[in-house]
Each structure stands twice: as C-alpha cells, then as structure tokens.
Amino acid sequence: MAETLLQIRNLRIEATAYPPGEPPQDIVIVDDVSLTLEKGRVLGLIGESGAGKSTIGLSALAYGRGGVRITGGEILLNGRDLRKLRPAGMRAARGREVTYVAQSAAAAFNPAKRLIDQVIETTLQHGLMPRTAAEMRAVELFAKLGLPDPETFGKRYPHQVSGGQLQRAMTAMALCPAPDLVIFDEPTTALDVTTQIDVLAAIKEAIADTGVGALYITHDLAVVAQVSDDIMVLRGGKTVEYGPVRQIIEAPQQDYTRALVSVRGIEHEEKTPTAEPVLSVKGVTARYSGTRFDVLRDISVDLSPGQTLAVVGESGSGKSTLARVITGLLPPSQGEIVVAGRQLSPDLKSRTREDLRELQMIYQMADTAMNPRHTVGTIIGRPLEFYFGLKGAARRKRVQELLDEIEMSEGYIDRYPAELSGGQKQRVCIARALAAKPKMIICDEVTSALDPLVADGILKLLLNLQKIEQVAYLFITHDLATVRAIADSIAVMYQGEVVRYGTKSEVLAPPFDDYTDLLLSSVPEMKLGWLEEVIAHRKMESAGH
Amino acid sequence: MRNIPLSALVGLIITAGFFLAAIFAPWIAPYPLGAAVGGVWKAASASHWLGTDGIGRDVLSRMIWGGRTTIWIATVATILSFGTGATLGFVAAVMGGWVDQTISRFVDLVMSIPSLIFALVVLTVIPPSITVLILVMGFLDATRPFRVARAVAVDITVMDYVEAARLRGEGQLWIIFREVLPNALSPLVAEMGLRFIFQVLLLSTLSFLGLGVQPPLTDWGGIVKENKDGLVYGVTAALYPAVAIASLAISVNLVADWILNRTTSLKGGRGG
Numbered sequence: 001m002a003e004t005l006l007q008i009r010n011l012r013i014e015a016t017a018y019p020p021g022e023p024p025q026d027i028v029i030v031d032d033v034s035l036t037l038e039k040g041r042v043l044g045l046i047g048e049s050g051a052g053k054s055t056i057g058l059s060a061l062a063y064g065r066g067g068v069r070i071t072g073g074e075i076l077l078n079g080r081d082l083r084k085l086r087p088a089g090m091r092a093a094r095g096r097e098v099t100y101v102a103q104s105a106a107a108a109f110n111p112a113k114r115l116i117d118q119v120i121e122t123t124l125q126h127g128l129m130p131r132t133a134a135e136m137r138a139v140e141l142f143a144k145l146g147l148p149d150p151e152t153f154g155k156r157y158p159h160q161v162s163g164g165q166l167q168r169a170m171t172a173m174a175l176c177p178a179p180d181l182v183i184f185d186e187p188t189t190a191l192d193v194t195t196q197i198d199v200l201a202a203i204k205e206a207i208a209d210t211g212v213g214a215l216y217i218t219h220d221l222a223v224v225a226q227v228s229d230d231i232m233v234l235r236g237g238k239t240v241e242y243g244p245v246r247q248i249i250e251a252p253q254q255d256y257t258r259a260l261v262s263v264r265g266i267e268h269e270e271k272t273p274t275a276e277p278v279l280s281v282k283g284v285t286a287r288y289s290g291t292r293f294d295v296l297r298d299i300s301v302d303l304s305p306g307q308t309l310a311v312v313g314e315s316g317s318g319k320s321t322l323a324r325v326i327t328g329l330l331p332p333s334q335g336e337i338v339v340a341g342r343q344l345s346p347d348l349k350s351r352t353r354e355d356l357r358e359l360q361m362i363y364q365m366a367d368t369a370m371n372p373r374h375t376v377g378t379i380i381g382r383p384l385e386f387y388f389g390l391k392g393a394a395r396r397k398r399v400q401e402l403l404d405e406i407e408m409s410e411g412y413i414d415r416y417p418a419e420l421s422g423g424q425k426q427r428v429c430i431a432r433a434l435a436a437k438p439k440m441i442i443c444d445e446v447t448s449a450l451d452p453l454v455a456d457g458i459l460k461l462l463l464n465l466q467k468i469e470q471v472a473y474l475f476i477t478h479d480l481a482t483v484r485a486i487a488d489s490i491a492v493m494y495q496g497e498v499v500r501y502g503t504k505s506e507v508l509a510p511p512f513d514d515y516t517d518l519l520l521s522s523v524p525e526m527k528l529g530w531l532e533e534v535i536a537h538r539k540m541e542s543a544g545h
Numbered sequence: 546m547r548n549i550p551l552s553a554l555v556g557l558i559i560t561a562g563f564f565l566a567a568i569f570a571p572w573i574a575p576y577p578l579g580a581a582v583g584g585v586w587k588a589a590s591a592s593h594w595l596g597t598d599g600i601g602r603d604v605l606s607r608m609i610w611g612g613r614t615t616i617w618i619a620t621v622a623t624i625l626s627f628g629t630g631a632t633l634g635f636v637a638a639v640m641g642g643w644v645d646q647t648i649s650r651f652v653d654l655v656m657s658i659p660s661l662i663f664a665l666v667v668l669t670v671i672p673p674s675i676t677v678l679i680l681v682m683g684f685l686d687a688t689r690p691f692r693v694a695r696a697v698a699v700d701i702t703v704m705d706y707v708e709a710a711r712l713r714g715e716g717q718l719w720i721i722f723r724e725v726l727p728n729a730l731s732p733l734v735a736e737m738g739l740r741f742i743f744q745v746l747l748l749s750t751l752s753f754l755g756l757g758v759q760p761p762l763t764d765w766g767g768i769v770k771e772n773k774d775g776l777v778y779g780v781t782a783a784l785y786p787a788v789a790i791a792s793l794a795i796s797v798n799l800v801a802d803w804i805l806n807r808t809t810s811l812k813g814g815r816g817g
Binding site for chain 1: 705714
C-alpha cells in the first residue's frame with residue numbers, strides 16, 4: 001500500500017454572490033467532496049465549467065480564489081490539515097510541498113523577467129538549494145520536458161518562446177522545488193491539438209520520472225484518460241463518479257459520465273457536392289493593411305447549398321481571416337467571392353442589403369456577440385425588421401417561432417443576454433442568424449467556448465436546422481471531432497494555404513499529407529494508451545526516415 | 546426604486562429641494578428679487594432668515610432667485626455640452642479615420658486654452674446675455690464629454706455585436722444610438738453629474754468677475770460679489786452661496802454615483 005499524499009474529507013466551499021437589488025446570498029461551490037491521492041499517482045478532476053474542479057484543485061493549496069471560502073471538511077497534505085495551519089505554515093507548504101500549473105502560461109509569466117529566474121524563484125524563495133544547483137536542476141527539467149536547447153532556454157524571455165514551450169516551462173517551474181504534489185489546472189486547454197499532444201506527453205513523462213503526485217484538472221475526458229490513474233467526475237460541486245480510469249472510460253456507472261464518454265457521437269450522413277455552389281471563393285489572397293505578409297494565399301473553396309464546409313486549422317492558419325474576407329470586413333488583394341451566382345463587392349460598404357442578408361455569421365463568444373442592453377426579442381427581432389420590415393405583433397410572433405426552433409420556447413423573449421446560460425446565448429445567436437433567412441451562415445468556432453455536452457446540443461441543433469431551412473454552413477473550427485460530426489466537405493488550412501480539400505470521406509481517408517496526418521493523429525481519443533501509441537508511432541516513423 | 550441606499554436618498558432629497566426651490570421661486574421667495582425691504586446688512590431675524598444685504602434686500606429671497614438662474618443656466622449648458630460632446634465623440638469613434646482625426650485634433654486645440662480664459666475673452670467681446678452664456682459654457686465644456694464618450698465608444702465599437710450590426714448593414718445612426726449609446730450610458734451619467742457642478746462653478750466665477758449674469762438678475766456668484774465687502778464687518782451673506790454650491794455639488798454626485806451603480810450592472814440594471 002502506497003503512502004497517502006493528499007486526503008480531502010467532506011470538503012465544503014462557499015462564496016457570497018451579490019445579485020443586484022437583492023441581499024447577498026451564500027452559494028455552495030463545492031459540496032461534500034472527498035478524495036484520496038497516493039504518492040506518485042495522478043488523479044484527474046473532470047467536469048464542465050462551474051463544476052468546482054479548479055476550486056477543489058486550489059483548495060489543496062489551502063487557497064480560495066476571489067472571496068471563495070473553505071467552510072468545511074479537512075484537507076490533509078502529508079498528514080497535516082492545511083486548514084489548521086497559520087499563514088506562515090501555509091506559505092511554507094505552498095511552493096515546497098505543493099505547486100501549481102495554470103491554464104494560461106502566457107498570462108502567468110512575468111514578461112519582464114527571463115524564464116530561468118522565474119522557474120527557480122520558488123526554489124530559491126524556500127532556500128531549498130543554492131542558485132547554481134537550482135539552475136542545473138531547471139536545465140535538467142527543461143531537457144526532460146523536451147524543450148529545445150535546454151542549456152540556454154532559460155535565458156529567453158516569455159515572448160520569445162511558443163505557447164507550448166511556455167506551458168512546459170511552467171511545468172518545469174512547478175517541478176523544480178521537488179514538490180510532493182503538483183496541481184495542473186487545464187494545462188493544455190489553450191493549446192492547439194498538435195502542440196497539446198507534445199505537452200501532454202512531456203508532462204506525463206515528467207510525472208513518471210519524478211514520482212510526484214498530481215491533480216490534473218480538465219474538461220476533456222479524452223485528455224485526462226491519457227495521464228491519470230484515477231478520475232473524479234464532478235458536476236455542480238458534487239462528486240458524480242470516482243474510480244480508476246479504466247472503469248470510468250470503459251464501464252461508467254452514472255448517466256452523466258456515460259454522456260461525457262459518448263460525447264460527439266453525432267452521426268451525420270455525408271452529402272455529395274452539387275454543381276452550383278452557394279458560395280465560391282476563387283483564388284483569394286489577402287493581407288492586413290500596413291503589413292507585408294499575405295495571411296491568405298490563393299484560397300479556392302466551394303460550398304454547396306444546404307451543406308457544411310468545415311475549415312480546419314490551428315490558430316494562425318488564417319481560417320478566421322477567411323471569414324473576414326468573405327463577409328467583406330477585409331477586402332482581398334486578389335480573387336473574388338461569389339454568393340448564389342452573384343459576385344460580391346469586395347468591400348462591405350458597397351454590398352447591397354440583399355447580399356448582406358444571404359450571408360449571416362455566428363461568433364465564438366456569444367457573450368460579446370449580443371448587445372447586453374438589448375432583450376432577446378430585440379436581438380432576434382432586429383434582422384426581421386431590418387430585412388423584412390416586420391413590426392409589432394407580427395415581429396414578436398416570428399421571434400417566438402424562431403425561439404421555438406432553437407428549443408427555447410417559453411419566457412425567454414423579454415430576457416437579457418446576462419440572464420441566459422452559455423449554451424442558450426449561442427442558441428439566440430443562431431436564431432438571430434436564421435431570422436435573416438440566409439442562404440449560408442459562417443460559424444466561427446461556435447462551440448469552442450462551450451462545455452462538451454452543451455456543444456453537442458448546439459451541433460445537433462445546427463444539423464437539424466440545416467435539414468429544415470436548407471441553409472449552408474461554413475464551419476470554422478480547430479476541433480476535428482466537431483468536423484467529423486457535421487461536415488460534408490473539409491478544407492484543411494495551414495499557414496494561410498489550403499493544404500487539403502475535398503469531401504469528408506476523401507479528406508479523412510489515407511494517404512495523408514504530412515500536416516493532415518499530424519493534425520488527425522493529434523486529436524485525443526477516448527481510449528487508454530492512445531498517447532503512448534501515437535508517440536511510439538511517431539518515433540518509429542522518424543526513425544524510419 | 547426599492548433599496549435606495551441612504552447616501553443616494555440624502556442626495557436625492559437635497560437635489561430635489563434645490564431644483565424645486567428653483568422652479569417655484571416666485572411662490573417660495575418671501576420678497577421680490579430687487580426690493581429693498583429692510584435695513585442694511587442686518588443679521589438673521591424672523592422676518593429675514595438670512596439677514597439683509599448692503600442695500601437692504603432680503604438675502605434668502607436673492608438666494609432662491611439666484612439659485613433659479615444658476616441652476617437653469619448650468620442645466621441647459623450641461624445638456625448642450627453633453628448633447629454635442631457625446632454625439633461628436635460617438636461619431637468619431639464609430640466612423641474612425643479622418644473624421645475622428647479632424648474632430649479629435651480640433652477638440653485638443655480647444656482644450657489647450659483654459660476654458661475660463663476662453664470664456665472671459667468671448668464674453669468681453671460679446672455682451673453677456675443668458676443665451677450667450679449658455680452657448681459659450683455649453684460649447685466650451687463639450688470637450689470633456691467628447692473625450693469620455695469617444696474613449697468609451699472606442700472600446701464598444703470593437704465588440705462582436707457592433708461588427709454583427711455592421712455585417713447586417715445597419716447605418717451609423719443605429720450603431721451610435723442603439724448599439725453604442727446604451728452601453729456607454731453609465732460612465733456618461735457619472736461624468737454628467739460632475740460636469741453639471743463644474744458648470745455651476747464656472748458660471749459663479751464668471752458672475753463674480755462681473756462677466757456672467759448681469760443685474761438686475763442675479764445668481765449665486767453675483768451674490769458673493771455683492772456681499773464680499775460685508776465679510777470685513779462680519780456679515781456672512783457672502784458665504785451662503787458657497788454653502789449652496791457645495792451642498793448641491795455633493796448631493797448631485799451622490800445621485801450620480803447611485804445611478805452609475807445601478808446601470809453598470811448588466812444583470813439587474815434596466816436603467817440603460
């Protein structure tokens with residue numbers, strides 16, 4: 001029996017909410033959660049946003065973020081209850097026995113200091129080893145985490161390294177004082193899939209080598225299945241299911257866990273492209289004014305009526321810029337956009353109202369895509385009034401019909417966006433786009449900011465609406481699972497060019513080009529040992545070459 | 546109107562008191578504005594609550610009549626300065642480019658001249674009437690609301706919902722008044738409370754210097770000017786306008802703070 005490192009018993013965490021115009025209320029964020037972590041093992045905490053997973057993670061540091069109070073239970077780290085420690089005792093434990101890796105490394109590093117100074121700061125602060133020894137340990141960790149030029153890597157500043165490297169540098173920072181426990185708070189969520197897999201492999205190897213215990217927090221079950229020994233599924237601050245990783249993935253007991261495991265199980269029959277596309281992008285090249293770099297180079301894609309074209313790529317591949325060119329926000333330097341047989345003016349200002357109506361847009365962040373001072377009725381009703389001249393009762397009736405279509409029937413029409421959940425907000429944005437009766441809708445990463453189950457609901461809704469309204473989607477995403485679920489055709493973009501384009505079955509069938517292969521094999525799969533397989537496969541390939 | 550905090554309630558009552566006194570001055574003021582009704586520089590008494598001034602006029606009556614002039618001019622000037630300033634600020638932010646550059650640089654030019662001196666020069670050339678005063682004060686002060694409105698609107702125009710409105714084909718007027726304005730209102734309201742007080746102070750300064758409201762009309766600045774000599778003999782008539790200005794300033798800002806608190810909350814606030 002291994003030694004117990006962290007034991008949390010009946011943890012209860014509360015915060016005070018201040019709803020305007022009402023007296024403050026205490027809300028329970030974490031309710032009666034217990035867990036045990038042994039030395040050298042990894043426990044995955046998984047749940048959607050608001051499930052309390054980060055709050056539990058931080059409680060192992062005896063820390064509550066932004067007015068959050070730990071009001072009950074015990075947090076035993078190495079047998080001592082952290083809640084009973086004085087502030088000085090907590091300071092001694094933090095950074096020495098337990099360390100933390102944050103989600104956004106770019107925001108967590110001080111841009112004015114060299115990486116090495118920040119990586120060894122905690123170690124020096126606690127007087128664990130002299131500076132030279134700490135620097136040597138940091139270099140060792142850099143090498144172990146697969147960072148390039150480990151000897152000189154630390155001399156760089158945060159802006160001089162990539163996001164994936166920065167995340168690994170932060171892992172090195174957490175491991176440097178040789179802690180007993182590391183808390184990883186969504187360490188790969190902000191990274192591209194192709195980067196995520198490297199960071200994931202590096203973290204897993206470093207955990208195994210150093211024998212440190214870890215809490216791994218994420219919303220992606222496929223990711224956590226690769227690195228953890230045990231998994232705890234959380235929802236609304238309560239434990240839903242807690243068990244070994246194999247049991248959770250292969251034999252989930254609870255309905256909620258089953259839903260998480262089978263997420264993205266959407267079946268979609270591929271449609272063959274028709275002769276006359278609703279949108280045709282012909283040889284488009286574009287650059288932002290004042291720059292000398294073409295963000296898009298010679299892009300040509302077609303979208304058939306009532307079908308879905310998925311544009312896939314990592315951040316910086318130019319996929320969102322393509323949307324800006326199509327909508328007219330960024331006139332291209334070459335090439336043309338044809339919608340429904342009419343060539344569109346490159347500039348938004350000289351497009352007719354009819355051109356604008358045919359082409360609607362749904363944004364990634366539904367929060368900022370709706371005016372917070374307008375009601376749902378105004379948000380959806382405005383396009384009706386603007387394009388079709390609907391007013392008063394007729395307009396309200398049509399808004400209600402649209403709300404029925406997005407499955408938000410009763411009592412939403414007079415609400416403000418702030419009174420809706422994330423998924424509902426995105427649904428209202430969909431209704432606003434549909435209100436214009438467009439021929440096509442550009443969906444820019446519409447599910448990226450949503451929890452998996454909610455995102456699933458949105459995708460199903462979009463597919464359903466496509467059947468009813470015969471609207472075409474240009475679906476911009478970095479998530480290949482989404483693409484598999486809904487696309488008819490796929491365009492893979494890399495560094496401003498389309499590297500692979502065709503129907504879904506063509507694009508997803510071998511032989512692959514190098515980039516598509518890398519992209520496809522990097523998407524985490526919901527099975528054990530997937531990470532090892534991919535890494536082994538890649539090593540074999542590079543050895544073979 | 547439930548749950549008004551105490552500070553806002555106090556502010557609301559005092560502000561309302563001042564405005565009501567201004568509106569109903571003809572009925573409230575015990576004596577006419579210009580009538581000499583008692584001895585010279587008499588102390589407070591039952592018939593003259595705040596005493597009398599240098600030529601035997603009732604100070605309380607003059608305070609009420611003067612307050613009417615002060616509040617009226619300051620209110621209209623504030624509305625004028627906010628109307629022009631905020632509209633131009635929104636136009637500059639939404640249109641951008643050379644429109645923004647032209648308006649912004651012109652405003653910089655106006656702001657580089659201290660507005661009191663600018664006003665003094667203008668009012669020396671043009672004989673001051675109430676209309677002229679309002680126009681001068683309103684336009685000179687429009688530079689501040691312009692800066693605030695532009696700064697706030699620039700942040701709002703980059704939001705996705707403004708882009709969505711542009712993609713829909715909405716005109717500039719819709720974008721300015723329906724997308725930007727409701728979201729810019731709370732900082733503007735806070736600024737408005739502050740600017741109203743500055744208008745009161747500017748008007749009082751001008752009147753004290755003799756370039757503001759002209760006799761036989763009077764305002765709070767004018768009352769200070771008329772009674773400043775009395776201070777030497779221990780007559781406090783000149784201090785009442787100061788007290789009035791200070792309490793008006795504080796109470797208006799208490800109300801502005803409360804409105805700001807209510808409207809910044811996107812969940813509960815319906816004020817926008």
